Amino acid sequence: MTDTKTLAYINMYAVLGTLENLCELVPEAAGVLKGKKPVSIGLEVKGGPAATLYFKNGKCRMEQGADKCDIKLPFSSPEKFNGLIDGTVTPIPSKGFTKIKFLLNEFTQLTNILTKYMRPEPEALEDEEFFKASTSLMLYTITVAVAQIANNDEIGKFSANHIVDGDIAILIKDGPGTTLRVKDHRVLAIKKPSENPRAVMEFDSMRLARDLFDGNVNAVACIGNGSIRMGGMISMIDNLNRLLDRVALYLA
DSSP states (O other): OOOHHHHHHIIIIIIGGGHHHHHHHOHHHHHHHTTOOOEEEEEEETTSOEEEEEEETTEEEEEEOSSSOSEEEEESSHHHHHHHHHTSOOOOOSBOGGGHHHIIIIIHHHHHHHHHHHSOOGGGGGSHHHHHHHHHHHHHHHHHHHHHHHHHOHHHHHHHTTOOSEEEEEEETTSOEEEEEEETTEEEEESSOOSSOSEEEEESOHHHHHHHHTTOSOHHHHHHHTSEEEEEOHHHHHHHHHHHHHHHHHOO
């Protein structure tokens, strides 16, 4: 069972939030914004998340709240916002009609590129650079999704209530790393490695991480053969694994 409100938080911060990293890692995405005037899109979900995407100089960043934006997209419910992500709902701006061309053109191009990397065709992954970028983007998305599930999903909150304060580092050997920072059973996702983790989960290669993300290998078996290294406070990793099981349901 999944919850539509939790899914809205995941879609906002884990999915659309990955546009930040897409513009950093994928020249095609940065190129969409090249030579364009700065613009911001605010997305506000009634009873749910609100955030603003700022696009400038080929880059993207997301901030909490949707009060200061050029284009504002209000959604009457989490279900309506989730419909934007799955392509079944066309939003109507409440602000910024003169800038709607950016929404229809550049923003749509960026989300299409993101989809290409997050749900790639098998042959696309044969290109090494595409493979690395796609796998890195998945790590960022999954990490943020874990935090949203820990903070919003009822089953996820149960797991979070059993995690002590501190950083959990999720690392890919010779690749990117992320952090889940736990305080008072609330979880914050940080898209860079922790300098002082209390627990560590490390994949021994980008290929292994990809296989795990795609569900092609068994995590328990990988832990057994040492291709996934765990260190520090193992109880934190145990509860992280429970949260990752929930991520698979929401991002399926």
